[in-house]
Amino acid sequence: MKVQLQSIVVILLVMLSAASSFGQQKSYLGTPPPTGAKLYLDGSNASLQQNWTYWKGPRLAATPPLKWPEMIDPVDGKKAISSNDPAGAGGKYGAADIVTKDEFRDFEAHVEFLILKEGGNSGVYLQNRYEMQVLDGDYGLHGMAAVINETLPTKQVYTGIGTWNAYDIHFTAAKFSGGKLAEKAKVTLYFNGVKVHDQVSIQQVWGGPNSGIDGGNDGGKGITDTPGGLKLQAEGHDVLYRNIWIKPLN
Numbered sequence: 001m002k003v004q005l006q007s008i009v010v011i012l013l014v015m016l017s018a019a020s021s022f023g024q025q026k027s028y029l030g031t032p033p034p035t036g037a038k039l040y041l042d043g044s045n046a047s048l049q050q051n052w053t054y055w056k057g058p059r060l061a062a063t064p065p066l067k068w069p070e071m072i073d074p075v076d077g078k079k080a081i082s083s084n085d086p087a088g089a090g091g092k093y094g095a096a097d098i099v100t101k102d103e104f105r106d107f108e109a110h111v112e113f114l115i116l117k118e119g120g121n122s123g124v125y126l127q128n129r130y131e132m133q134v135l136d137g138d139y140g141l142h143g144m145a146a147v148i149n150e151t152l153p154t155k156q157v158y159t160g161i162g163t164w165n166a167y168d169i170h171f172t173a174a175k176f177s178g179g180k181l182a183e184k185a186k187v188t189l190y191f192n193g194v195k196v197h198d199q200v201s202i203q204q205v206w207g208g209p210n211s212g213i214d215g216g217n218d219g220g221k222g223i224t225d226t227p228g229g230l231k232l233q234a235e236g237h238d239v240l241y242r243n244i245w246i247k248p249l250n
Helices: 002-019 045-051
Strands: 038-041 052-054 070-072 079-082 098-100 107-115 121-126 130-135 164-172 175-177 180-183 186-191 194-201 239-248
Touching: 038 045, 045 052, 107 121, 121 164, 130 186
Parallel strands: none
Antiparallel strands: 038 239, 052 098, 070 079, 079 239, 107 164, 107 239, 121 130, 164 186, 175 180, 186 194
């Protein structure tokens, strides 16, 4: 019996170790999709057109097919997709934002991005609601890796323009009971392999109805029990994306 109990304990420890390995990878660039994950963007136009669509928000000005251009990665010569859709020129977020065709509640995601020029601006939206900021040259509540307007990253680990960076995201959707909000959404974020947010509660959607799902509900505080895709923001800047994968969680 003692041997059996020891064996069970060892198995449980191995399972717990595997379950809690998120964000512990030493190499954050080029991280392949784990078991159960799907690669949504490999840097090619083919993967863009297959897995993404324009978000049909109130400010949508772009028309299919997606016009986020495929570019040559300046670092290693591979393919990458730029957020510089012509319809988003002048910072008109919501005019040409793209979102995955698949929608999610709880998930893990990996997003690699490169900002080509000073001041480059985009954003990664969790569940097409909550923005994790992508912005060169700013550390603040509206700056790089912030849970926008709410929570600062605990460390500054951005590597600068012309270099690849990576977000590893663990997202837990808001929970509801009897049709009412019982628990707010939470996010853990590893930025370039460094934990900068740890189970941070997200209070609301910012930016109004042009920003994402529920942005127009009660000033962004009226969160609904609706799944959403991973969204990337177009604001007229060359922010390149590649190697984006998502793993739904039960």
